Amino acid sequence: TLHDPHIKTYYNQLRGRGLGHHAALRQIANRLVGILHGCLKTHTPYNPHTAWAHRTQTTAA
Template sequence: MLARYARNKRLGDAVHQWAFCALTNSPGARAYYDTLRERGTGHHAALRQRGNRLVGILHGCLKTRTRYDETTAWAHRNIAAA
């Protein structure tokens, strides 16, 4: 697999930090990270995947003009856990 070299470094770093901070502040994001780690995904790869998911959630909030809601954002995680 080839790595992508063209990216906005500041934006990438901000998303990486956001994903890292979500480890302690978002139970849904933490559960998603733990699931990825259990599958054998490395720490940084799991943070990247979670960052991508957080950007998707942000996009949905902006598109529908709704506020972030933890239970709605990670509802698929709650359903899978039940």
């Protein structure tokens, strides 16, 4: 999962907030489950730019 730049950025943010490695991976897994649910609900394929758009907007500000 850390090969995806969006997930790696999120992981680094979580680690920066003091979460341990395993806790950060759990947070990422929970986020990915939410993204999967959204894809299944809307019948759309996974698009990392859409899935992680709010993260990049939040961190860019």
